[in-house]
Amino acid sequence: SFPYENLYLSLYHNSPKFIFLEIYRMIEKLYPIIFYYNFRKGFGLNNITTLEMQDKMQGKLKIRHREKDAIFHIFEYCKENKKIEEYLNKLNQYKTEIDIDNKTTELDKWIYKIRNTSVHLSFDKKKDVDILSILEKDIIVANLIPIVVELYISILN
Numbered sequence: 001s002f003p004y005e006n007l008y009l010s011l012y013h014n015s016p017k018f019i020f021l022e023i024y025r026m027i028e029k030l031y032p033i034i035f036y037y038n039f040r041k042g043f044g045l046n047n048i049t050t051l052e053m054q055d056k057m058q059g060k061l062k063i064r065h066r067e068k069d070a071i072f073h074i075f076e077y078c079k080e081n082k083k084i085e086e087y088l089n090k091l092n093q094y095k096t097e098i099d100i101d102n103k104t105t106e107l108d109k110w111i112y113k114i115r116n117t118s119v120h121l122s123f124d125k126k127k128d129v130d131i132l133s134i135l136e137k138d139i140i141v142a143n144l145i146p147i148v149v150e151l152y153i154s155i156l157n
Contacts, residue, residue: 006029010023010145020115020135021119033155071111075108075111081154084146087147091111094143111140
C-alpha cells in the first residue's frame with residue numbers, strides 16, 4: 001500500500017518543486033483512507049482494518065473526498081501522533097520564519113497552498129506563495145517524508 005515509487009522519485013529528483021509534489025502525491029493517496037480511518041475509529045470497529053473497510057464500502061457508498069477536508073483531517077490525525085510531533089513543530093517553525101503572511105495559517109492549508117502554487121505556477125499571475133524561497137531549503141521535504149511514512153504505518157494498520 002505504500003507508494004514507494006513516489007518516495008523514490010522524491011529522493012532522486014533534482015527539482016525542489018517536483019520533489020515536493022512527489023511527497024504530496026503520497027499524502028493525496030491517503031485522502032480517501034483518512035475518512036475510512038475516522039469512521040472505523042468513531043464506531044470502534046477494531047476487528048477490521050482501514051483498508052478492509054475501504055474495500056467493502058467504497059463501491060457501495062461511492063464516498064468522494066474533498067481535498068481541503070481530507071488534508072485537514074490528515075493533519076488533525078498528525079497532531080494526535082506523538083511520533084511525528086517534532087516534524088510538525090519544525091514545519092510550523094519554518095512556516096512562521098519564511099512565510100510571514102501565513103504565520104497564523106494552519107499547516108494543512110499552508111502545505112495545500114504550496115501544492116496549488118507548485119502545480120499551477122505557470123498559470124498563476126498572482127503568487128500566493130513564493131515557491132522558490134520556500135522550497136529552497138530541504139526543510140519541508142525532510143520533515144514531510146517521516147510524517148508521511150508514519151501516516152502510512154499508523155493509519156493503514
